[in-house]
Amino acid sequence: GQNIDQPTEMTATEGAIVQINCTYQTSGFNGLFWYQQHAGEAPTFLSYNVLDGLEEKGRFSSFLSRSKGYSYLLLKELQMKDSASYLCAVKDSNYQLIWGAGTKLIIKP
Amino acid sequence: ETGVTQTPRHLVMGMTNKKSLKCEQHLGHNAMYWYKQSAKKPLELMFVYNFKEQTENNSVPSRFSPECPNSSHLFLHLHTLQPEDSALYLCASSQEGQGEVDTQYFGPGTRLTVL
Numbered sequence: 001g002q003n004i005d006q007p008t009e010m011t012a013t014e015g016a017i018v019q020i021n022c023t024y025q026t027s028g029f030n031g032l033f034w035y036q037q038h039a040g041e042a043p044t045f046l047s048y049n050v051l052d053g054l055e056e057k058g059r060f061s062s063f064l065s066r067s068k069g070y071s072y073l074l075l076k077e078l079q080m081k082d083s084a085s086y087l088c089a090v091k092d093s094n095y096q097l098i099w100g101a102g103t104k105l106i107i108k109p
Numbered sequence: 110e111t112g113v114t115q116t117p118r119h120l121v122m123g124m125t126n127k128k129s130l131k132c133e134q135h136l137g138h139n140a141m142y143w144y145k146q147s148a149k150k151p152l153e154l155m156f157v158y159n160f161k162e163q164t165e166n167n168s169v170p171s172r173f174s175p176e177c178p179n180s181s182h183l184f185l186h187l188h189t190l191q192p193e194d195s196a197l198y199l200c201a202s203s204q205e206g207q208g209e210v211d212t213q214y215f216g217p218g219t220r221l222t223v224l
């Protein structure tokens with residue numbers, strides 16, 4: 001079966017750095033997405049990786065290793081507003097998105 | 110972000126009621142999706158419409174009935190729901206086609222409670 005694994009919950013301190021991991025086993029691979037979802041709001045697109053390596057976008061970076069079936073989202077200089085759930089999703093060989101259950105990130109002052 | 114709108118935002122209904130959820134996208138996309146989001150579970154894809162044609166129906170019970178009158182509007186008609194159908198229902202849209210990253214953009218969702 002197809003599976004996306006990410007930690008259920010993480011806690012970090014304001015101003016610090018946090019890395020949220022995502023591992024996947026899917027039938028084929030056509031890209032990996034990270035979304036941010038604040039409580040009661042829509043998931044919003046953060047990043048897309050299809051090639052191995054690091055994609056940097058401001059305070060957020062996303063890394064992909066296709067050979068390891070692994071990605072991480074790196075958040076730097078954490079702010080209280082970064083408290084949210086972070087969803088990892090992989091597009092499989094049928095171009096269907098397979099979703100992880102999300103990682104709830106709690107930022108403490 | 111007002112690219113994808115959904116109404117109502119909250120809905121409480123009894124098991125014998127009939128109601129409809131509405132989604133509208135203002136992004137010029139050609140594909141629209143309905144998802145169900147339950148606490149601590151992955152997003153569950155329910156239906157996909159591509160150029161107004163339904164291309165996915167992931168074994169969704171017949172008490173959920175989608176309608177896509179044009180590429181900008183999507184409805185989910187609900188009838189005789191069960192309490193376990195209580196969840197956040199999310200609509201999304203994307204631009205499908207060669208060379209497109211086809212990122213999905215989501216609406217704010219409808220929080221549905223079935224009594």
